[in-house]
Amino acid sequence: MTVAETARMWAGCVSGARPEAEVLALVGLEAKAGVRVKQLSGGQRRRLDLALALLGDPEVLFLDEPTTGLDAEGRRDTWDLVSALRDRGTTVLLTTHYMEEAENLADRLAIMHEGRIAVTGTPAEVTATEPSRITFELPDGYLVGDLPPLAALGVSDHAVDGRMVRLRTRELQRAATGLLTWAQDTGVELRRLDVRSASLEEAFLQIAKDTSTAMATKKEYAA
Template sequence: MTTTTAEDAIVVTGVRRRYVTRTRLNILTGRREPTDYFEAVRGVDLKVARGELFALLGTNGAGKTSTVELVEGLARPSQGGIRVLGHDPHAERALVRHRTGVVLQNSGFPPSLTVAEMARLWHGTLSNPQPAEQALDAVDLMRRADVETAKLSGGERRRLDIALAVMGNPEVLVLDEPTTGLDPESRRSIWALVEGLVRQGTAVLLTTHYLEEAEQLADRIAIMHQGVIAREGTLAEMVADAPARISFARPAGLSLSDLDAAGARVTASDSVQIETPTLQRTLAAVLAWAGGTPLPHLQARSASLEQVFLSIADTADFAGTADIANTRELS
């Protein structure tokens, strides 16, 4: 059971979300009734505190987007409870919406409006907005203020999404793949903007396919797999059990039997791959073993979030999953 405190801005408890996959006609009522469903979210618990950035990652079909939509209040869970700033984001949407900012995976703008006109229009819907020009400047769009939104590039449209989401000084910010399509410089600029909001006390729920983004920004990380959270913790906690890796092209004239790599796992073919819980000690042993012999393509890498993510993804069992694109939700 999830314990809630006053500092928790988002609380998800035992949440499930089901989609109807098959129905049959009840000849007595004349209505179609569900006979089968796909459960995309199968009992998720998570919390995001004020002033915390929580990154929610997911393998293919993990249920990540289905979970985020529930937090956004776009639907209600089939089972379990969600509280955003102490309220049900679906049933009490009017109490939550003006205090939250959301960047959806896909959004649209009236094509004939300019960037400035779109920003002013959105500004007028907010209860506690910062100046529209300030929000546009934060994402480097002031120089494009007079350009129609239809003429923006994909990356510029994404930056406009983010400007509108932060314009209302949200207490909770939900970012669903916010930097997709951005160049590296723009991505890092958005990172700095989000980090500033977190320092001011905003609770941020981030989904991303960029593992570097989660490593850079997140206070805590969760990885969803097959509808449940498979791993959760700080970055250090996530990678604590993952081995570091050393690799190099196998040199001629050296025998691996002479390599003293106690506690490490060594795999060799044309190249040598070493997995070790003690990177510095094992790397020192490798260099001592090589002596003056060059080790082509030598790489030494600490344990990474990518390793953890891939180890979870590699357990994927796609049998029995359903294409829910044409199904309807079962509440």
């Protein structure tokens, strides 16, 4: 069947179906309406899946990795569509392997690792479990010991790689303010300065590491 015929058939299976042309336009398939489904690319088939899910204008929508196989533009378009559905009041339960996708779309999320829910919360609550980081290049003639006392800045640990310094802190504003104030008072430039909160990907990797360690310890005790 063609894309339009598939949508028409599916619309007959739901009550109060939206116009087929409308949902095809929502997912960017209006130009493919007359094309047979077997001739669509993998990404276009994912768009058709989404269009069929939207035909019934559901109150609750389950999406299983909806952007797999899509190019960058298609992924962004799908994000915009999911956001619009959420803003209209549709509850969307979405699974994804893309951390950026979860961070952009989720009001609340649950991270599953090895078949178990390891953590739940808002993206901000989950990422807050990991320290923020500040990286910069030491000015010529300066050593780490010339910086303000790192503990006084709220820095939990640091690493040095050549001239590059990486600080980790749970008090990002305090640490960044202290470091920049020192640089201004000293009259130096902190080149390649990068200040950022932890990402959801970093939080996920740490959760995976902690869970694996805990399970290994449990097996040792069981043995």
